[in-house]
Structure formats: structure tokens, C-alpha cells
Amino acid sequence: MFEDGRQAKEVSLIWFGRTLWKFTPLYVELVFMAICLRLIGLVEPFIFQVIIDRILPFQRDASLLVVVVIFGAVSLFQLGFEVLSGLLGMLTANRVTRELGARLFEHLFRLPFSHFRKWSVGELIARISETDTIRAFIVGTTTGIFLDLIFVLVYIAVLLTLSMPLTLIVLAALPVQILIYLAFGPFLRRRLRVQFDAGAAHQTQMVENISGIASVKALSAEVRMLEGLDRTLHANLNARYRVGLLRIWNDKLLFVVEKAITISIVYFGAQFVFAGQMTLGELIAFHLLAEKVTDPIENFSRLWESWQNVRVSRQRLGDVVNAQTEPFGTLPRLPPQIESSLEFRNVDFAYTPSAAVLRNFSFRAEPHTLTLVVGPSGSGKSTFGRLSSGIDVPDAGEVLLGGKSIAQYDPNDVRTRIAYV
Template sequence: MTTAPLRPNLTMLAALATLHERRADAEALARRWDVAHDLDPDRVLWGLQDLGFTAKRVSGTLSALANAPLPVLAPTTSGEMVLVGRVSDTVLVQRAGAKAVAVSAAEFAADFAGAWIEASPSVASVTATADAASGAAASQFNVGWFWQAIGKYKAELAQVLLASFFVQIFALVTPLAFQVVIDKVLTHRSQSTLVVMLVALAGVALFEAVLSGLRHYLLTHTTQRVDVELGARLFQHLMRLPMSFFQSRRAGDIIAATRELETARNFLTGQALTAWLDLVFALVFLAVMFYYSPLLTLIVVVFLPIFFGASYIVSPLLRKKLEDKFALGADNQAFLVETVGAMETLKSQAVEASWQRRWEERLVRFAVSSFESGHTGNWTNQLTNLASKALTVILLGVGAMQVIDGNLTVGGLIAFNMLSGRVNAPIIKLSTLWQEVQQMRVAIKRLATIMDATPEPGFASDGAGRRPLQGQVSFDRVSFAYQANGVQVLSDVSFSVPAGEVIGVVGVSGAGKTTLIRLLQRLYIATSGRVFIDGIDLATVDATWLRRQIGVVS
């Protein structure tokens, strides 16, 4: 009689991964994800994505399931996942702990929950696997990593863009209404028409306020969900990095780099999301302005390169100053973290005064760098604002002459200036957006120092069926250095310790006593030679499976 596994959903997830030629088993995945009991359907979806699959939950009938890209995972009415391989008059179903069997469609439909999970290896994971097999360098971290998470909320972001579209439409209505009031209502002294126009403007203003509020709520809610997912993925990658990564970097540098995650996300889901829509409507406003006055529209178009040019010219200098500012900020962060961690040593040696002086020198350098980057950005903004004010003055003067000559009405002039402001606003916003692009590029570059680091090798199917370790330790001609070209801490070390034997290792500081224990835990891989426990080469085993069977007191 076959005994059902303790984690049926996790078992079926591993089975699906195996069908796609991914090494995986339930026990290894349970250790990797710290699963105490089993996965619910949402965690199954998350687990597939963590293994490099593009996965989604689909709802539908049994006939719709027949057209799905099989095999799929389908939850039953009891919540247990089954693997579905074929759907016709009979359904090929595999349950945890059993072989695949064909059941009638009616029998399957009675237990079918009306949903399933489709999964296929993502392009990024297939590319990474091919690169690893060929020895090619892994793809570099870029903005695409963010779009993978943001893309899951396409529907919500589409609603934000739709709301922004209607807000822009209302912005077009207001100047036209002002023209009608000034040119028609005031000229003909029609109070009834005035009341109608005022009520319409009040309604538009109220609807615009409600729509803007809902847009802000939806965008904020969505970005917070994106923040949680991106933060979790960054921390997960950080936890899988080898000790050599942390050994070669200061804690403050790593912390400062992780904080750049919010900078990049704010840009992608902030102004960058709606800037292109504002630019499209700027063209619409220009068309309406051309209808009012081709001459005034030409003046506005002539000023547009000034708005863009100021930011474009200063961007290389600004990017350099932002990189300097980040480097100094990270250096201060590292200094502060190291100071707090070594406070006992500092006080015991009575060096507080010299340490205070070093901290103040660092603060001064950071303040100067921050002032210079802010000063550069400020002058760019001031130049853009000056050009905007000059444009307003010129439009007012030329427009007034157009009114005097009878080529433009007073209402048309007022409407034109209001529309001009609507055109200038997104253009000025785009000029400041260019500065944010530079900040995002710096943030991506800093995050890449973490995300491009190679994690510890994972063996998702290793350890299954292995007996618990007994403790026979063997070092076979092991040499090790913490840095590639550094001094060897261990050199051609060989020894064997039977299971259950108690030994002591003595030696001067730096002799390699702690290094031996670190190699046993596979916190580091030997530069040459091999380390065995119970005859198992530790370079080939799952690190989590190994470390959970080793106790260390420090």
C-alpha cells in the first residue's frame, strides 16, 4: 500500500518541475523554503516562480482545461494539488505518492475546483541555464528585473493610466469653458448661460478631484505591493549569496545598496509611468493651440528645446556628482556600522576623540558632495523656470497684439495661455525626469553589485533519501585562501576523524582553526582538495541539508 507524502502539494510541485527537466524534490524544497506542513495554492504559485517558472492561476471549466497547455497543477475541492496530463473523455491524473491513472471526465469533474496553475520555464531561467551549461557569463542585472514584478499588476496600472487619461481630458475642457464665458457670456450678458457653465465647471472639478484621489489610492496600493515583492526577492537573493561576498564588502556598503531599491521603484511607478501620457496630451494641446493662433504656437515650440537641452547638457555632470554622493554616503554608513559593532574596543583603547574627528571629516565630505549635486540640479531647474517665465511674458505681449489687431479674442488669449501651461508642465516635468533617470541609473548600478553576485550553488534534488550524517570527517589535500590571490590559510591539509570521536584543534591565531569549521559547514569551498563527511563530497551536496545537521557554538 502506498503511503501518501506529508506534503502532497509540495510533492506535486516538484513533480511538475521535474517534467520540465528541473532538478527538484519535496524534501529539498521544504528545506529551501522552510515549509513545516504543506503549501497552499498561493504558495505553490510563488514556489514555481521562485524555481524560474512563469506561472499563473487560471479559472475555468473542464472544457477550458482541455485547451490549457498541459501538464498543469489543479487543486481539488479538498485543496490537494493533482497533476493533470491529458483531458478528453478520460483525464490523466497523478496524485502525490501514486502513479498517474486515467479517470473518467465525470469522476474528475466531481472533484475539480474550477481552477488550475499553468507553468512554463521563463525566458530568463532558460537563458541562465543555457549560459551555465555553456560556461557563458550570466546576464547582467538591469531594469528588466523590476518589470518582472511590476508586470504582474498590469491591470491595476492600466486603470491608473485610464484615470490619468480622463484627468487630461478634463484639463482640456477647462480652458475652453473659460473662453466661452469671456467671449460669449460676458459679451451677451447671458446669466442663464453663465449658470450652466459654472455648474458644468464645478461638476468637472468635482469629478476630476474624485478621479485623481482614486488614481492616487490605486497607484499607492499597487506600489506598496510591488515594494513588498521586490524587497522579498532582494532579501532572498542576499541570503543565498556565499560568505565570500560578505567577507569582501563592508556591511554599510551592502545596506546602502539595498536602500537604492526604493529609488529605482519610485521612478518606474512614479513619474515615468505617466510621463509618456502627459507628452502625448501635450501634442493634443499643441494642436488645439494651433487652432487658436499658429504664431503663438510657433513661439511655444521654439522654447521646447530649451527645456530639454538644459537637462541633457548637465546630465553627465549630475550623474558623476550623484555617484560621488552615493559612494560617500555608503562609506559613512559602513563607518557607522563598524563603529557601533566595535564600541567596546574603541572605549577600551580610549580613541573616542580621534574617531569623532574622523566621523566629522566624513560628514563634511558628504555634505559638500550633497551640496554640489543639489546645486547642479537646482540651477538646471532655475534655468528651466526662467525660460518658462520668459515664454509667458512673450506670449502675453504677442497675444495682446493679436487681440488688438483682431486676430484673436480675449477669451482665446486666456484659453491659449492656460493650454500653454498644460504643455509646459509635462515638458518641464520631463526635464526634471531626466535628472531622475540619472538617479535611477546610479541606483541600478549599485543594486547590481548585489544582484549580479553569484549565489551559492543550490541542489534542489540533493539530499533526498540520504541517511542522517554520522560524523566521519575527512580532509583530502585541502588548500584554501579567502581571496583569489591572497595568502593560503590552509595548505595541503589531510586528516581523518572517525564518527563519534572527540578531538581538539590548537594553534596560534590565524592558523586556520576557524577555517576548518567553515569548510565543514560549506560556508566556503576549498581552493583545492576535497572535504568529506561520511564519504560524501561536501562540494556536491545541498548546503541547507548539510548545515541543519551540524551544530556550531561560537
């Protein structure tokens, strides 16, 4: 969750770009197939125009057969391109996800141990899973929408050749649709953030309760556990409902605009047919092409919604990706022959500012001696062990090995010399 109401720094899209750049040839193939599919989509409206204007009025069976064969061949090409595009898309997505996952886990396991205390396991898993949301947006959504918007210009140019007045009707509706997206965007983003937090809280509750089921049963705390799960589930479902409600209103307003376009095209187009300003086939072709203009605009609304999701995902993942890792490989290794003394010098350490575990703690273990650290549960033995091996870092003071601060050396090398289990 966002602490103190502050938003986390978003993970940079450049972080994803370094991986995506490796798969540029696959993206080029996907874009090529997408362009072919959209060009093939231009054929269907004009086939209907030819059938209605040139074949049906004169009952030309031979011409009809030729057109149907061409239509069937085009449909087969379209089917083949769609299958290849789908398979290539899945292959690309799997490769990109694997590469991103490897980079993310490498970064995750290099983070300081204190970083893992910020969230529960469920919360951390929820943040990591946001990688898929961002990857899908960059690879799939943006590429498809970008091509759609380019082809909108192509479709509009073709519509102008059929009827300029009807084209103006289609264009007049575009600002209305854009205003709807802009009006709903901020509200949708806020509700998506609340939904994410509620979902992460519920997942955390489930993970902690199931992993600690032995303690739950030992304390006969099943009722309290179920009440907690029911509470987080209710909050999660309520957040989803609020997002879904906003989406319904957004979609239905867009639906009204689209139907207004269709009704206007049918009415005014029929008037033009009556007046002899366009043929019936041209009206049918215009209607089919107009849908190809409104569909990308509708997809743009999905892009806007996806972008709100991605902004939340980037903020959640940014807490992990933007965190500073431990200096593995950048600091010198411990000398091969170092005195085996261990010393704590005026060490302060606390898990939270209000609960100090060690305060001005000093200790020295002489070399070649057996030293036992004993005490009741919660007295700080585990904390002492983690500080000794550099897993935890003191808030003040220093830990010395052979008279040298272990902070001066490579953390991985320190932990190979000082074992903590």
C-alpha cells in the first residue's frame, strides 16, 4: 500500500525496453501480420458493394461465383494470418515473460534483507505479478492500438471517397468519445488502485493464515481467522464492484454514441440513396467501413483503461525494481588471512523506530575461542546472527571482522566466511 498517502515512484518503461529490444525481429513479424490482416479487412466491404450493385440487379450467376471464390480465398488467407499471428504472439509473450522474470528475480534476491520486511509474502507476490500486466500492455495492447489508429486514417480516406457528408457524421462523434475517456480516466485510476490494495490485502491474509495453520489450530483461532478472511474478501469484492460499475457506465455511454452513429448513417444514407447520390452497395460498404473506424476508437477506450491499470502496476512494481540492491561484486573481498575476531562496536538496531532491539551494544568474540550467545526467545539472538553476517545492517555503530568493518567488503564474501542459519 502507499504509505502516508504518498505514491511510489513508477518503474521506468526503459527497464522493460531493454528486454523487449532483444525481440525486435519477432515484433516486426507481428506488426507485418497485423498490417496484412487490416488490409485484408478492406476487401470485404467492397465485395458486398460489387454483389449488391453489379451482380444482384442483373442476376449474373457466373460473376457471383467468381466473387464468392475470391471472398473465400481472402477469408482463408485471413484465417491463416490470424493463426500465425496468434501462435507468434504466444511465443513472443512467453520469451519476453521468461526474460523479464529472470531479471526481476535476480534483482529481487540482491535486495537487502530489510527490504523484505516492508511487506508480507502475499503483498510482495502481488507486486511481482504486476510484471505481466505491464508486459501485456507494451507488447500487445499498444502495438495493436497504434496500428488501429494509423488505419483509422486509411479508413477515413476510403470513406471520403464514398460519401463526404456521412464521413463528417462519423468524425463528429470522435470528440464525444474522447471526452468520455478523459472524464472517466481519473476516477477509474483511483478505483483501480483501491482494488489492487484490497486484492493484495486479501491475498496476504490467505497466505499468512494458510502458512500458519498449525498455530491457528493450536490457538483455536479458526473463527477469528475466518472473520478476517471474510472482511478482506468483502473489501476486495466491493472494490471490484466499484470498478465494474464505472466500466459499465463508461461502456454504455460509448455504446450510445456508436448507435447514434449507426442510426445517423442509416437514415441519412438512405436519403442519399433515394436522391441518387450514392448506391445501395456504397451505403452497405460505408456502414461496414464505418465500423472499422469506431471499433479502434472503442479499443482506444480499452487502451485508456489499460493505461490506468499500468500506472498502478508501475507504482507497485517500482517499489521493488527501484530499490537499491546490495553492492555485490563492487566491493573488495575479505583478505584470505584475516583475524577471526568478531566485534560489535556501539551498535544500535531496530525493526521499527519505536522498538529498539539493540542500543549502544558492544561485544567482542576473541579469535580461536568458543563463544555462546544464549537468552530467552525474543532476546535478540537471531538479530545478533543476522548482524554478524551482514544480512541486517546496524542503524548506528559498526560490526567488525578482524578489526575491519564488514560494510567495507563484498556482502556475499562476508556471508561465505560467517555462516548464519
